[in-house]
Amino acid sequence: MARVKYLFIYLLLQSVLEFTYGQPQVKFFRDDYKYLENTRSFYKVHTIQRTWENAKRRCAMEGASLFYPEDQNEADVVLTHLNETQPSYPWILIGISSKLAKGVFKTIDGLSVRQVYNKWGPGEPNDAGGDEDCVILRRDGTLNDDKCSKKHPFICKKTLASLKWNEQCNVPYMDYKYNEALGRCYKFHLNPLNWKDAIDACDSEHAYLAIINSQNEADYLVNITAEAPKDKVKGLYLRGAVHLGFSYDPSENGWRTNTGETLDGAGYAVWGNNQPDGGEDEQCGSMFYNGHLNDISCEVQKCFFICERENELLNILSERFGE
Known part of the structure; x- marks a missing residue:
């Protein structure tokens, strides 16, 4: 009887996920992306302006890529969408640059600009000042080279063909x-960030920096930390600690989770020996690899981190069937 019940739950879950949530059949990626049928892709216009490198990084964090037009049709479709949603923007950054070889413009995928959309404005590219290695797409559909350090709005793109759906967690990751x-x-993130950037990274995946609610959860986070291939990650970051979702609240004179x-x-609330010990210099939260809590700098120290997400549909089914 129990097997029949679980089979029913599984089939119901599959059905709901397929027809209600983000499966390719219903053309859904994330609720902050817009699907455009003419290009069979999803797009998000970012209004917080960033440099070219930061825009590229932000799109990657969202499981997408920095948009560039693959042909005239896509340029027309996306510019129409931009005009309808953000009519005040005269241009956007796109995923084309000559950062690898001066004067040789390639897409973020390594394609020559001549293989995609090669409609430059009059006299462009002109490399004014000798440091215009990134590309913007103007509202009139023409390209212009510009400084990579300048901040501009940009668009992230995800193709329908590349979409994969994590049915158990109801996310495209x-x-x-x-x-x-x-x-x-x-999800254990192997790209060390500071605490504030880790918050942003989890949020970009529609998750949150993990919060421990029980000893069982602490044990599980210790386990996935132990299993993560941490030793393969090179660079400067703090070993031995993992960012978690809590911080010191001066107004309450105590430590609180990111949910308050x-x-x-x-x-x-199991702290490590003599922790917290950092005072005003360490007002954000982490755990040692053994699961004991530790205070840490919010902006200085880079660490691994764990994102957490509740699958509301699975939880509803579990409550419904008394599991």
Whole structure:
């Protein structure tokens, strides 16, 4: 009987995910992306202006890529969308640059600009000042080279053909893993960031920096930390700690999770020896690899981090069937 019940739940879940959520059949990627049928792709106009490198990085964080027009049709479709949503923008950054070889403009995929969209404005590219290695797309559909250090609006793109869907976690990111006992999904990030940037990275994946609510959850985070291939990651970052979603709240004179609970109220307040010990210099949260809590700088130290996401649909089904 139990097997029949679980089979029913699985089939129901599959059906709902297929026809309600983000499967390619219903053409959904993320709720902040717009699907355009004429190009069979999803787009997000970013109004917070960034440099070319930061725009490229932001799109990658969202599981997408910095947009560039592949042909005249895509340029027309996207510019029409831009005009309808952000009519005041005269241009946007696009994923074409000559950063690797001066004067040789290639896409972020390594294609020559001649293989995609090669409609330059009059006299462009002119490399004014000798440092115009990135490209903007003007509202009139022409390209212009510009400084990579300048901040501009930009668009991220995800093709329908490249979309894969994590059905267990209901996200377009296959590296989130569902833990049935905890009813949540987790991802261990191997790209060390500071605490504030880790918050942003989780948010870009429609998740949040992990919050420990029980000893069982702490044990699970310790386990996925131990299993992560951390030793293969090179560079300067703090070994031995992983960012988590809590920080010191001066107005409350205590540590609180990013959802506003005290650590005791959230269900886990096991600090490491002599922690917290950083005072005003360390007002954000992490855990040692053994699961004990640790205070850390919010902006200075880069660490690995864990994102957490609740799958509301799975939780509803679990509650419904008393599991």
